[in-house]
Amino acid sequence: MDKYPDEQNVLSDPRWEVAEAARRIRQALTRMGLSYTTKDGHLVEVSYSRVGVVGREYGLLEVDLQRLPRKVTVNKLTHRDTLHHLTAVVGKPVKKLNTTGLTYCVVLHPTPKRQLPKRVGLDMDTRPPGEYMIPVGQGHKGAVWRSLLETSHILIGGESRSGKSTWLNSMLAALLNAYSAEQLQLVVVDPKGVEFTAYGGIPHLAVPIAEEPKQAGEVTDWLMGEMNRRRRLFASCFAKHLTAYNARVREPLPLIVAVIDEVTDIALQCGLRSRFYTNLIRLASKAGSFGIVLVLATQNPKAEVLNTLIKGNLSTRIAFRVATSGHSRTILGTKGAEGLPREIRGRMLARLDAGLVELQGFLVTDAEILALVRRLGGGPAGLRLEPIERDLVAYAVEHLDGGFKIGQLARAFADDERTSAWRIRKLAERWEQEGLLTKPAHAAAPRKVTPRLLSLLEG
Ligand SMILES: Nc1ncnc2c1ncn2[C@@H]1O[C@H](COP(=O)(O)OP(=O)(O)OP(=O)(O)O)[C@@H](O)[C@H]1O
Ligand SMILES: [Mg+2]
Structure with missing residues (x-):
């Protein structure tokens, strides 16, 4: 020595x-x-x-x-x-x-690098003051949080089982803990159909969780509609962003967070000229100003799909371990994420402000999510009806004698922009599973409103 x-x-x-x-x-x-x-x-x-x-x-x-x-x-x-x-x-x-x-x-004596933890839970007490704060990960100096009002849209990439869904869950858990359905609305596209089912039925869902590519297209249509509606509202009071708008009006608008998992796969399935993809590009470049934040995740970072989007406005990028340096470049703009340790799930490189930081994502378990969702009145335990759902049930009771076919409700609500035929079908299927509707005797038979659903309408 x-x-x-x-x-x-x-x-x-x-x-x-x-x-x-x-x-x-x-x-x-x-x-x-x-x-x-x-x-x-x-x-x-x-x-x-x-x-x-x-x-x-x-x-x-x-x-x-x-x-x-x-x-x-x-x-x-x-x-x-x-x-x-x-x-x-x-x-x-x-x-x-x-x-x-x-x-x-x-x-020179190297400064020994402090190790990041391999596993760390989410502690809500580390949340700094600020609006719509989301946890990004644990850094050397503690938990890193950012405000969704500042991150703009977020792109998350990483190979299978690297920690993307867990990250999304930690984000959703933090938001749902802090914001009511009046302050926060969620839109979820979950092609796997398994990652976000726990959230089904929480009052924050603006539209039912979409699973099929076709539904994903409809979800982006809904977002476009909402963006255009907000554009008119904002223009009427000269507001340039959500905070300014909400400060000027009596009825503030919620922030909308649109989580789209496996975004490249949906885009490739729908096609790059599809409504889904063209809507997405428009939303990426414009929706941020109207209080609509996209959070896009993919295990298949294809440059042909993502580059056009990235050019829009996905300024916050998170890469978990990826297979190749090319994938890392597509997500972060630089190589590096291919070298993250495979055995440490949830380890990421994040481009938040200027540079890249290495962080360990927070682990939020299914049990924690379920407990949260129960508290919010979602899941089978404690349902609440959203306004559109109340209207649908009320219509079925008043005009259809308590029993309805999906087509009948769809026709009656054809002009209502809050819903669509497939949303009504999804809703009916969910209610059926939850025992709120009777099972139809055959495919074309009507479903009946049960007394429990009626009590929710009255309650
Ligand atoms: N931050 C984390 N800390 C500890 N373990 C984690 C973390 N993130 C993920 N894991 C572990 O890795 C597993 C896979 O994570 P996750 O489902 O989030 O991956 P994914 O990237 O969404 O995968 P896929 O592309 O297959 O959907 C989890 O079940 C969990 O056990
Ligand atoms: Mg996943």
């Missing part, structure tokens, strides 16, 4: 040259935005251009990498080594370099 003076010693070394080189190296690292990674307490990689290399003895070398093989292993360095000595100590022969400029070797 004595042989290798610590940083303090290097810096106080009377030989100014060495101290100066150390300073310049660190400056260069900072300027290039490079953090050095350590393994077992030793510097192992400082990447890319001018600064390089590292050895078992925590030597840091500043060299012209254009002239060196890309990876050089320095076995043993002391602060006395200059490039001249280097030729002798690197594994591969190194061409003698121009000795002017960046050619010093110095010994």
